[in-house]
Each structure stands twice: as structure tokens, then as C-alpha cells.
Amino acid sequence: MTHTPKQDRLAILLLLATAAGGCGSSPQPFALQFAASLNGSAATCTQEFSGLGPNGQNSIGINDLRFYVSNLQFKNSAGDAVALTLDDSEFQLNQPSGSVALIDLTGNTQGSCAASAVPSSEGTARTNSAVRGTTLVGDVASVSFDVGVPQALMKSVIAAQTTESAPSPLNEMYWDWASGYRHLVFNFLVHDGMNNTGGGYVHVGSTSCGPAGGRALSDRDSCQFVNTPKFVASKFNLSTDQVTVDLGALLKGLGYIAPIYDPKTFAVIGQGAGVQCHSGQMTKDCMTIFPQVGLDLTTGLAQAAGNQVFVVR
Numbered sequence: 001m002t003h004t005p006k007q008d009r010l011a012i013l014l015l016l017a018t019a020a021g022g023c024g025s026s027p028q029p030f031a032l033q034f035a036a037s038l039n040g041s042a043a044t045c046t047q048e049f050s051g052l053g054p055n056g057q058n059s060i061g062i063n064d065l066r067f068y069v070s071n072l073q074f075k076n077s078a079g080d081a082v083a084l085t086l087d088d089s090e091f092q093l094n095q096p097s098g099s100v101a102l103i104d105l106t107g108n109t110q111g112s113c114a115a116s117a118v119p120s121s122e123g124t125a126r127t128n129s130a131v132r133g134t135t136l137v138g139d140v141a142s143v144s145f146d147v148g149v150p151q152a153l154m155k156s157v158i159a160a161q162t163t164e165s166a167p168s169p170l171n172e173m174y175w176d177w178a179s180g181y182r183h184l185v186f187n188f189l190v191h192d193g194m195n196n197t198g199g200g201y202v203h204v205g206s207t208s209c210g211p212a213g214g215r216a217l218s219d220r221d222s223c224q225f226v227n228t229p230k231f232v233a234s235k236f237n238l239s240t241d242q243v244t245v246d247l248g249a250l251l252k253g254l255g256y257i258a259p260i261y262d263p264k265t266f267a268v269i270g271q272g273a274g275v276q277c278h279s280g281q282m283t284k285d286c287m288t289i290f291p292q293v294g295l296d297l298t299t300g301l302a303q304a305a306g307n308q309v310f311v312v313r
Contacts (some may be wrong), residue, residue: 025136026136027083027085027134027135027136028134028135028136028137029132029133029134030084030132030133030134030135030137030140030238031130031131031132032069032072032130032131032132032143032238032242032243033129033130033241033242033243034103034105034129034130034131034242034243034244034245035105035129035242035243035244035245035313036062036065036105036244036245036246036247037244037245037246037247037248037313038062038246038247038248039051039248043062043065043105043245043247044062044111045061045062045063045106045107045110045111045112045113045114046110046111046112047061047062047111048060048061048112048191049061049062052251052254052256053192053254053255053256054255054256055193057192057193058190058191058192058193058256058273059190059191060188060189060190060191060200060251061111061112061117061188061189061191062106062112062113062186062188062247063106063112063113063117063118063121063123063187063188063189064106064108064113064121064122064123064185064186064187064188065104065105065106065185065186065187065245065247066102066103066104066105066106066123066124066172066173066184066185067102067103067147067148067183067184067185067245068100068101068102068103068147068148068149068169068173068181068183068184069101069102069103069131069146069147070098070099070100070101070145070146070148070149070150070153070228071144071145071146071150072084072086072099072101072131072143072144072145073143073144073145074135074139074140074142074143074238075140075141075142075143075144076139076140076141077141079142082135082136082139082140083135083136084133084134084135085133085134085135086099086101086131086132086133087132087133087134089132090126090168090169091103091104091128091168091169092131092132092133092169093153093167093168093169093170095153095156095157095167097150097152097153097155097156097157098150098152098153099150099153100149100150100153100169100170101128101131101132101169102128102169102172102173103128103129103130103131104124104126104127104128105127105129105245106123106127107123107124107125107126107127108121108123108124108125109125112188112189117189118187118188118189118199118200119199120187120199120201121187122185122187123187124172131145135238137238137239140236140237140238141235141236142232142233142234142235142236143231143232143233143236143238143243144230144231144232144233144304145230145231146228146229146230146231146302147183147184147204147228147229147230147231147293147310148181148183148184148204148205148227148228148229149170149180149181149183149206149228151206151217151221151222151223151226152221153170154180154181154206154216154217155216155221157170158174158177158180158215158216158217158218159215159217159218162177163176163177173185175205177215177216178209178210178213178214178215178216179205179207179209179210179216180205180206180207180209180210180216180217181205181206182203182204182205182279183204183205183206183227183228183229184202184203184204184205184229184293185203186200186201186202186203186247186250187199187200187201187202188200188275190256190273190274190275191273192256192273196272196273197273198258198272198273198274199258199274199275200256200258200274200275200276201274201275201276201277201278202250202275202277202285202289203277203278203279204227204229204277204279204289204290204293204295205227205278205279206223206225206226206227206228206279206300207223207224207225207227207279207280207300208223208224208225209223209224223300224300225279225281225299225300226300226301226302227279227290227295227300227302228302229293229294229295229302229307229309229310230294230302230303230304230307231243231304231307231310232304232305233312235312236312241312241313242312242313243310243311243312244310244311244312244313245309245310246308246309246310246311247309249292249308249309249311250289250292250293250309251275251289252288252292253288254275254285254288254289255284256273256274256275257271257272257273257274258271258272258273258274258275258276258285259271259276260272277289277290281297281298291306292307292308292309293306293307293308293309293310294306294307294308
């Protein structure tokens with residue numbers, strides 16, 4: 001049988017299309033990238049961000065920004081799940097009880113990230129801006145994840161390890177071994193319009209996790225207030241898009257006035273420049289911050305649609 005030039009060209013195009021489809025069906029490495037911004041600028045340790053607060057008189061310097069990512073899911077354009085596997089590394093942990101990754105967008109040496117910049121500084125030298133693994137990269141059309149440590153993984157790690165022996169990255173960011181983990185930590189230096197300074201502490205974590213004096217989740221499978229924000233991007237290109245933490249949205253509506261405590265008795269002795277949210281239900285700053293990340297203060301439940309802080313950019 002003879003072929004016309006047109007038939008030959010069609011055969012070549014069909015062969016190329018088949019080959020391309022075959023390559024796309026093989027799992028490939030991916031990196032889900034994260035960044036942070038404030039007022040349209042990249043959030044770095046070496047820049048002071050001004051114009052904040054009710055009268056625009058406050059400014060901040062970023063000291064520490066870390067958070068856990070779990071329950072990562074990809075879907076294709078038809079809404080079907082796209083299989084993925086997560087790498088094992090010092091920033092990613094995979095166990096039968098769950099998987100988690102730590103995103104750490106700040107070091108601890110430059111500018112306001114230096115350990116001496118704020119009281120109670122706790123930043124680390126190492127950084128990590130991506131969750132890594134393998135998947136069908138070209139098939140991914142949407143992304144979702146939780147911001148936090150899965151309750152089952154938290155329970156199993158705390159039950160079997162000490163704070164010192166917990167596997168990385170779960171050897172940091174716990175409240176204490178009796179209270180479970182913080183899911184997001186954002187510490188920063190605050191300046192007000194009268195040249196006063198203070199510390200900003202936004203700590204989103206699970207609370208009411210165990211008996212008084214006992215280990216977290218030793219008598220229950222879940223904390224009473226899970227406080228794990230959710231993120232969903234219905235349109236996402238895994239090769240070109242990134243998830244940005246919009247710190248302006250996180251801090252929106254705050255007064256930048258915080259209690260001052262006696263260092264020995266912890267009694268409130270005044271107020272000064274600062275922000276304080278340690279996931280307390282009745283804390284003024286938490287009452288402003290939690291809705292921004294889609295959390296209900298009264299239940300600890302999350303709605304992805306309410307999360308204005310994690311965005312695609």
C-alpha cells in the first residue's frame with residue numbers, strides 16, 4: 001500500500017501526539033511553591049513595612065514565618081483526584097498516621113529575623129519554600145491542603161516521642177508536649193507612631209488537646225479546637241503558580257496594642273505596641289485574625305472559602 005504525503009504527515013503527527021501523551025502519563029517531580037507578601041511587596045527580613053494599623057502609624061519587621069502543610073490533594077480538570085507521593089526529607093514526614101511538610105520562609109540571621117530582634121524569638125536558620133513529591137504534573141488543575149499537623153499524626157508522635165526525639169519537622173512548633181502543635185507561627189517586630197516597640201505574635205494552633213498535666217491527645221483522638229485552616233484553589237498550574245501568604249490580609253483590622261505582662265506573675269500590668277494571638281477564643285487579636293484564615297473561634301472548624309490569607313499569585 002502506498003501513502004500520500006498528506007497521509008504521511010498525519011501519521012507523523014499522530015505518532016508525536018501519542019508520544020507526548022505517554023510522557024504526560026508518567027509521574028514527574030513537583031514543587032508546590034510558597035511565598036509571602038505584604039502590601040504588594042515580597043515579605044523579607046530586611047524590609048520594614050509601614051502604613052499599618054488604624055491610622056497607618058504602625059510598622060513591622062518580619063521575624064519568623066513558618067507553617068505546616070498537610071492533606072495535600074490534586075485534582076484534574078474533571079474534578080478527579082490526581083495521585084501524588086510526597087518526598088521524605090528533613091522538612092517532610094510520612095508515617096502511617098499521616099503526612100506533613102514544614103514551610104519555613106525566614107532564616108534567623110538577617111535584619112528583623114535575627115534572634116535578638118524581638119523578645120521570645122524562636123526562628124531557625126534553615127528555610128524551605130516548597131512541598132515536594134511526584135505526580136502527573138500536567139494533569140493537575142486544582143490544589144487543596146490544610147495548614148497544620150493532622151490530629152492522628154500529632155497523637156502518634158506525641159505518644160511515642162519526647163520533644164527532643166520527635167522526627168523532623170515535628171521537633172519544633174509545639175506549644176509544649178502537653179498542649180500539641182502550633183500550625184502557623186508568625187512573629188514580628190512592631191513600631192508604633194510614638195517610636196515605641198513591641199512584639200507581634202500570631203500563633204494558630206490546636207487547643208484543649210488533653211487532660212490537665214497530661215500529654216496532648218493521650219485521652220482523645222482530636223483536640224477540642226482543631227484550628228487547622230483550609231486552602232482550595234479551583235484553578236492552579238503546578239508548573240507556574242505559587243501559593244502566597246498575604247500578611248496584609250492576616251493583619252487587617254488589628255489595633256497593634258497588646259497587653260504587657262509581669263515577667264514573674266504574668267499578670268497584666270499595662271499595654272503597649274504589639275499584637276498577640278495565641279489561639280485564645282476570647283483574645284481580641286485572635287477574634288480579628290481567625291476569620292481571615294477561615295477559622296471559627298467558637299468551634300475550631302475551618303472553611304476554605306473564608307481563608308483570605310493563603311492566595312494564588
